[in-house]
Amino acid sequence: MELILEQMPIVIRALNVGFIQTLKLFFVTLIGAFPLGLVIAFGSMSRFKPLSFITKILVWIIRGTPLMIQLLIIYYFPGLVLHTPIWGGGEGGRFLAASVSFILNYACYFSEIYRGGIQGVPVGQEEAGLVLGMTRSQIFFKITLLQMIKRIVPPISNEIITLVKDTSLARIIALQEIIWAGQAFMKGSQGISGAIWPLFFTAVYYLIWNGILTMLLGRLEKKLDYFR
Amino acid sequence: MPILEVEHICKSFERTEVLRDISFSLEKGQVVSIIGSSGSGKTTLLRCLNFLERPDKGVLRVNGEVLFDAGDAFTMQELEIRRKRLHFGLVFQSFNLFPQYTAMENVMLAKELLAKEQPDYKAKKKEIHEEIAGQAETLLDQMGLSDRKNNYPHQLSGGQCQRVAIARALALQPDILCFDEPTSALDPELTGEVLRVIRELADQNTTMIIVTHEMAFARDVANQVIFMDDGIILEQGDPRQVFEHPKEERTRQFLSRFTQG
Numbered sequence: 036m037e038l039i040l041e042q043m044p045i046v047i048r049a050l051n052v053g054f055i056q057t058l059k060l061f062f063v064t065l066i067g068a069f070p071l072g073l074v075i076a077f078g079s080m081s082r083f084k085p086l087s088f089i090t091k092i093l094v095w096i097i098r099g100t101p102l103m104i105q106l107l108i109i110y111y112f113p114g115l116v117l118h119t120p121i122w123g124g125g126e127g128g129r130f131l132a133a134s135v136s137f138i139l140n141y142a143c144y145f146s147e148i149y150r151g152g153i154q155g156v157p158v159g160q161e162e163a164g165l166v167l168g169m170t171r172s173q174i175f176f177k178i179t180l181l182q183m184i185k186r187i188v189p190p191i192s193n194e195i196i197t198l199v200k201d202t203s204l205a206r207i208i209a210l211q212e213i214i215w216a217g218q219a220f221m222k223g224s225q226g227i228s229g230a231i232w233p234l235f236f237t238a239v240y241y242l243i244w245n246g247i248l249t250m251l252l253g254r255l256e257k258k259l260d261y262f263r
Numbered sequence: 264m265p266i267l268e269v270e271h272i273c274k275s276f277e278r279t280e281v282l283r284d285i286s287f288s289l290e291k292g293q294v295v296s297i298i299g300s301s302g303s304g305k306t307t308l309l310r311c312l313n314f315l316e317r318p319d320k321g322v323l324r325v326n327g328e329v330l331f332d333a334g335d336a337f338t339m340q341e342l343e344i345r346r347k348r349l350h351f352g353l354v355f356q357s358f359n360l361f362p363q364y365t366a367m368e369n370v371m372l373a374k375e376l377l378a379k380e381q382p383d384y385k386a387k388k389k390e391i392h393e394e395i396a397g398q399a400e401t402l403l404d405q406m407g408l409s410d411r412k413n414n415y416p417h418q419l420s421g422g423q424c425q426r427v428a429i430a431r432a433l434a435l436q437p438d439i440l441c442f443d444e445p446t447s448a449l450d451p452e453l454t455g456e457v458l459r460v461i462r463e464l465a466d467q468n469t470t471m472i473i474v475t476h477e478m479a480f481a482r483d484v485a486n487q488v489i490f491m492d493d494g495i496i497l498e499q500g501d502p503r504q505v506f507e508h509p510k511e512e513r514t515r516q517f518l519s520r521f522t523q524g
Contacts (some may be wrong), residue, residue: 157357157359159355159357159359160359160361162315162355162359163355163359163360163361164373165313165314165315165348166313166315166348166351166352166353166432167372167373167431167432167435168345168346168348168349168373168377168435169373169376170345173376177372177376178361178363181363182362182363185363261363261415262362262363262415262416262417263362263415263416263417
C-alpha cells in the first residue's frame with residue numbers, strides 16, 4: 036500500500052498524458068464521424084441506386100468486422116502491402132491512422148442511427164414544409180433536423196459512451212493512450228516495473244469521463260423535452 | 264375568368280388509376296366541397312393541386328396562368344414549382360404542425376424564410392419581423408387562439424392544432440385554400456370549432472376547396488359540390504341540387520348512408 040502511494044504521483048502523471056491522447060482520439064472521432072455519418076446516411080437513402088448500394092456495402096463491411104482488425108489493416112496495409120506508408124512515422128502517424136479508422140467506423144454506426152432518425156420523422160412534416168413553399172434544405176435544417184436530433188440522442192449517447200472505451204483499442208497499433216501508459220509500468224518505466232495496479236487504475240479515468248458524459252447527454256435529452 | 268381551372272387531370276400509382284380525367288373550375292371567392300367515399304381520389308386531387316403529386320396528364324391554371332401542363336416539361340421545374348405552390352394552401356387531416364415551434368412560430372416560419380430571400384431583408388429586418396409577427400397574431404386571434412399563441416402543439420387540443428394549421432396556411436395568403444378532411448382526425452366534440460372557423464372564412468369570401476365527410480357542412484358552406492367516385496367526378500353542381508336531387512344512382516346510394524345515420 037505504501038509502495039502504491041509512493042508510485043502514485045508518477046503513475047498519475049503518466050496516465051494523465053495517456054488520457055489526453057485518449058481524449059484527443061475521442062473528440063477527433065466525434066468531430067469527424069458526426070458529419071461523415073450524415074453523408075453516409077444520405078448516401079444509403081439515395082434514390083440513385085449505385086450510390087446507395089455502395090454505401091450499404093461499406094456500412095456492412097465496417098459494422099461486420101472488428102474495429103481492431105480495421106485499425107490494423109488501415110495502419111499496416113499501405114506500408115506493408117502497398118509499400119507506400121502514408122501515415123508517417125511515430126506517434127503522429129499512429130494517431131492519424133487511428134483517427135481515420137475510428138471516424139470511418141463510428142460514421143457508419145452513426146449513419147444507421149441518423150437514417151432511423153430521419154425516417155422516423157413523419158413524412159407529413161416535409162409535406163407541410165413543401166406546401167408552405169420551403170426549399171428542401173430549409174425543410175431539413177428548420178424542421179426535420181431538430182426532430183431527428185431529439186430522436187437520436189439516446190442511441191447516439193450509447194455510441195458515445197462505447198467510443199470512450201473503444202479508444203483503448205488503439206493500443207493495438209501502439210498509440211500511446213491511457214491503457215498503453217498504464218501497461219508501461221508492467222514492463223518498466225520511470226523506475227517502476229512489474230506494477231499491474233496502474234493498468235487497473237485506468238478504469239477510474241474511463242468511469243469518471245463516462246460519468247460526466249452521461250450527465251451532459253442526460254441534460255441535452257432533457258433540454259429537448261420541451262416538444263414532442 | 265375562373266380563379267382555378269383544372270382540365271383533364273389523370274394520375275396513376277403503379278397500375279392503379281386514381282384520377283381519371285378530372286376537370287372542374289372555381290370562381291374567386293367561391294367554396295367547393297368535394298365528397299365521396301374513401302379511395303375515390305379526393306385526397307390525391309388536392310395533393311396534385313399542391314404539387315405533392317405530379318399528374319400524368321392534364322393542365323392546371325390559376326388566374327389564367329398555366330401552372331402545370333403534363334405536356335410541357337418547362338412547367339415542372341423544381342424552382343418554379345416552389346413559387347407556384349404558393350398559389351395554394353393546404354390544411355392536412357393530421358395537422359402536421361411543427362412540434363418544436365410554438366403556435367406563433369408555426370404561423371410565422373414560412374413567411375420569415377420567404378422574407379429572408381428579399382434583397383432588402385437585412386436593412387429592414389426588424390420591421391419585417393414585426394410585420395410578420397403582427398399578421399400572425401391577427402390570424403391566431405381570428406382563429407380564437409389569442410391565449411394559445413405561445414403554446415407548443417403538444418400542449419394544444421386537436422381542434423386548436425387544426426386552427427393553428429389553418430392560420431399557418433393563411434399566413435402566406437394563398438389564392439386558394441385546400442382542406443383535406445380537416446376534421447377527420449378530431450374527436451367529435453372538437454369538429455365544431457374547426458368547422459366554425461372554416462365557415463367564417465367562407466363568409467369572408469375565401470376561395471376554398473374542402474374535402475370532407477361532414478355532409479351537412481359540405482352542403483351548407485359550399486357554392487358548389489363535387490361528388491367523386493372511383494377517380495372521376497360523377498356529379499357536380501349546386502349543393503342543394505346534388506344533395507336533395509342527385510341525378511346519379513351512385514350519389515344517392517352514397518348520400519343515403521349519411522342521412523340514415
